[in-house]
Amino acid sequence: MKTLVNINDRKKVKILKISGGHRIRQHLQCLGIHIGDIVTIKKSSFLGGPVLLEINGCDVALGKGIASKIEVEELE
Amino acid sequence: MKIAFLGQPNAGKSTIFNGLAGYKTITANFPGQTVNYTISKVRLGDEIFEIVDLPGIYSLTALDKAEIETRNFILSGQADVVINIIDASTLSRSLELTLQIAELQVPMVICLNMIDEAKRKGLDINSEKLSKIFGVPVIETIANKGIGLDKIFTSAKEAYFNKLIPKMQSFHKDIENYISEIEKIIPANFIPKVPIRYLAIKLLEGDRELFEEMKIYNDLLNKVHKIREEIKISHGSPADTVISSERHALTMNIFEEVTKIGEPTKTLREKIDDILTNKYLGYPLLIFILFLIFFMVFEVGKIIEEPIISIFDSFIQKLPQYISPESFSFFIVKGLLEGFSGGLGVAIPYLIPFFIGLTILEDIGYLPRMAFLMDTIMHRIGLHGKSVLPFIVSYGCNVPGVMATRILESPRDRFITAALSVFVPCAARTTVIFGLVGAYIGGVATAALYFFNILIIMILGAIFTKFIPEITPGLIMEIPPLRIPTFKNMLMKTWLRLKDFMLVAWPLLVISSVILSCLEFFQLDILLNKIFSPLVTWILGLPEKSGITLIFGILRKELSMIMLFQAFDTTNLSTVMTKIQMIIFTIFIIFYIPCIGTIGALIKELGTKRTVLIIIISIFIALTLSSLARLILSLF
Missing domain, CATH: 1.10.287.1770 (Helix Hairpins)
Structure with a gap:
């Protein structure tokens, strides 16, 4: 299964599953990240660093720990 | 009428609040800056409005302290009108909070702020339609340019007197x-x-x-x-x-x-943003930007410091002409003057350019990008990217540095970051490093000390993480768009920060200076030196007379160096201390007990118990490092 960590720059993905606790899910929801949303990877993880996403025109940085808990599917 | 500002972090609540109330709170292009709420009275014609700047929250689900505080404030029925401030460029996400506020059934106004940024992103928002859906006034503002702020009070009044309570939106x-x-x-x-x-x-x-x-x-x-x-x-x-x-x-x-x-307009900003967070170019740029700020701080600081110091010095030298140098009042006046000039001449000249630099970085929005870049490195010491901010601020002064740990979500991260922040050499300790090692030994040794300091902080971080393992999920942070800072905001923020320093730290400087002068008058300094001589001479290998300077360094770190001149009664320290002694002395000053102001901030943020723990750790580290340095340096 692909997670946000192993997606290349500028790819569009659909979020399939967010594993991890209730709080993390809630925190992500607050920043506008939901299951089923389509996000663009602006900067992929580099040397274990965070991922930079664009969602509905906002940029959100996610550390590798969380990014690896978000399962996604690449679009085209 | 009491008007509460409510909105998601970084939507511009504080900017609007400041625009209406005169500058009262610090705004930042960094999410989660406001934690406590600020209330201000504004007179408009014959009416008095009370406006409340609540901390930014993403939802009303009580995820963290700020959310609970905000929710309780609104539920207590204290607010007559709620102004929901929305960053129009993130409308889709922000409306979730709007729906939740609507559930509270309080008269509401929706304020679409940063409407210009939304347009740049290609969003064309029909505010009339939005107003019809919720049944409340919707206004458009660009707060940092002051556009549309006048509409806030009129629409708040409209909502209040016409009881414009948001229409309920139905679920399935x-x-x-x-x-x-x-x-x-x-x-x-x-x-x-x-x-x-x-x-x-x-x-x-x-x-x-x-x-x-x-x-x-x-x-x-x-x-x-x-x-x-x-x-x-x-x-x-x-x-x-x-x-x-x-x-x-x-x-x-x-x-x-x-x-x-519509299509977002690809602007220069996006291109700059792309380079700033580029995985190869980002890091050299980060080092360059920080170097530039510190270079500016010390160049500008020196220009301001020298004339101020010389005015006070000549005055203090002339003092015996007016008051008998043997009298008690002479010592009091001397202490007062020295404390006053210590603040005005040593701290402030470096703090002003530092705060200006920090404000520029903050308002542009570089700090969150820095947190993004530094995330990997911070994970090595068991923290995540957001902890960078307190560290950077600490280079100016540890007091705001410790206070900046509030932006971190978990108490564990707050504790470790605060504990490590106090080891960051602030402007005062920097004057010691430059005045002692820089002036008598040279630039290479000075730079080496800074690297040594960073290395130790990283090792300490790793040790802390061993004892308090990392359970936090890591970095989850919105990166706001780059913005062009306004000159007025920059000046006002610098002034606010400086005012904090002057009200908290400066009086302490003056008081401790006077106490010191009194000790001198009663010749208690000799007694104190004797008491501390085992520590100072045996463990650290420093001259006995430097003992009292270490004690007073707790009150004001830079005082310890200024007092060295006094204690030895010389203007050239190289005649009384060896180079090795200077290095040991400086290392001890960098790491031992945080200054009084910082201790105050630590108690406020972490509580007394943890503060005491940090103090004990700092004494232990300072002793270990300086005796190790003594051992190693004596081999050469």
């Missing part, structure tokens, strides 16, 4: 049925003024605070549990998730109804 039929089932069994007037529907939704969401309050109503809670189970079975996910996806769906519907989405 089945959920609505469940809500009304619960509404029916909630005891009337359980919490006065709080709408029943709000309570019902919160119960469905499984809100822990509310469950606690309602625990005597057993039947009610049982019923709620049953309904929550039913929802879980019929929808395939927990009730709270169902409610939040209901809200999300509603939000998206409203968003699509009021917004036309």
Whole structure:
């Protein structure tokens, strides 16, 4: 299964599953990240660093720990 | 009339608040800057408005301290009108909070701030339609340019006097049925003024605070549990998730109804942003930007410092002409003057350029990008990217550095970051490093000390993490768009920060200076030197006379160096101390007990127990490092 960590720059993905606790899910929801949303990877993880996403025109940085808990599917 | 500003972090609440109330709070292009709320009275014609700047929150689900505080404030019924401030460029996400505020049924105004940024992103928002949907006034503002702020009070009045309470937005039929089932069994007037529907939704969401309050109503809670189970079975996910996806769906519907989405204009900003966070170019740029700021701080600082110091020095030298140098009052006046000039001449010249530099970085929005870049490195010491901010601020002064740890979510991260921040050499300790090692030994040794300091902080971080393992999920942070800082805002913020320093730290400087002078008068300094001589001469290998300077360094770090000249009665320290002694002395000064001001800030942020722990750790580290340095340096 692909997670946000192993997606290349500028790819569009659909979020399939967010594993991890209730709080993390809630925190992500607050920043506008939901299951089923389509996000663009602006900067992929580099040397274990965070991922930079664009969602509905906002940029959100996610550390590798969380990014690896978000399962996604690449679009085209 | 009391008007509360409510909105998501970084939507521009504080900017609007400052624009209306005169500068009262610090704004930052960094999410979560405001933690406590600020109230201000504004007179407009004959009317007096009380405006409240609440901390930015993403939702009303009580995720963190700020959310609970904000929620309780609104629920207590203190606000007559709520102004929901929205960053228009993130409308789709922000409307989720708007829906939740609407549930509270308080007169509301929706303020679409940063409407210019939304346009740049290609969003064309129809505010009339939005106003019709919610049945409340909708206004458009560009707060940092002061555009549209005048409409806030008029629309607040309109909402208040016409009782413009937001229209309820309905969820799907089945959920609505469940809500009304619960509404029916909630005891009337359980919490006065709080709408029943709000309570019902919160119960469905499984809100822990509310469950606690309602625990005597057993039947009610049982019923709620049953309904929550039913929802879980019929929808395939927990009730709270169902409610939040209901809200999300509603939000998206409203968003699509009021917004036309066009092509975003690709601007220079995006290109710059791309380079700033580039995985190869980002790091050299980060080092370059920090270097530039510190270079500017010390160049500008020196220019301001020298004339101020010389004025005071010549005055102090002339003092014996007016007051007899043997009298007690002479020592008092001398102490006062020295303390006064210490603040004015040593700290402030470096703090002004530092605060200006920090403000520019903050307002541009570089700090979150820095947190993004530094995330990997910070993970090595068991923290994450956001901890960078307190460290950087600490290079100016540890007091705001410790206070900046508030932006971190977990208490563990706050503690470790604060504990490490106090080892960052602030402007005062920097004057010691430059004045002693820089002046008598040279630039290479000075730079080496800074690297040594960073290395030790990283090792300490790694050790802390061994004892308090990392459980935090890591970095989850919004990166706001780059913005062009306004000159006025920059000046006002620098002034606010400086005022904090002058009100808290400066009086302490003056008082400690006077105490020191009194000790000198009663010749207690000799006694203190004797008491501390085992530590100073045996362990550290420093001259006995430097003992008292170390004690007073706790009050003011830079004082320890200034006092060295006094204690030895010389203007050239190289005649009384060896180079090795200078290095040991400086290392000790960098790491030992934080200054009084910082201790105050630590107690406020972490409590007394943890502060004491940090102090003990700092003494231990300072002793270990300086005796190690003594051992190693003596080999050469």
